[in-house]
Amino acid sequence: MPVAGDSAPRREARALVTPPAAATIAGRVDISPALATKVALTDTVFIFARAVDGPRVPLAVLRIAAKDLPKEFTLDDSMGMAPGAKLSGAAAVIVEARISRSGNALPQSGDFSGRSAPIKPGAAGVKVVIDQVVP
Secondary structure, eight states: OOOTTOOOOOOOOOOOOOOOOOOEEEEEEEEOHHHHTTOOTTOEEEEEEEESSSOSSOSEEEEEEGGGOSEEEEEEGGGOSSTTOOGGGOSOEEEEEEEESSOOSSOOTTOEEEEOOOBOTTOOSEEEEEOEEOO
């Protein structure tokens, strides 16, 4: 029971909860010298991560112009394409980079691509070299 004249503020214990940081993947995309001369500066580059096991929908996507290659990149949950499909929820992903001459997100014959080995979300220093032609 409070005593008359007691002006001390009541303090409530509050737990400070820090939300988990979204998983990121950071690295660099380069193009092989053999293909570099075949790329127009206006071509579109898609850098994306897909789950090794699961749907093929990208978990994170970054779109840049070919003139920006080589490119240091970071992918995270804010770059997702579908609700609920998050980079942070995948056990392992593959980072792919594709140069699209048409600007279309779907791969087409004649596009150039490259991919990483399977990695875990949170990885840094990922290297992707665009060195293949899409059949």
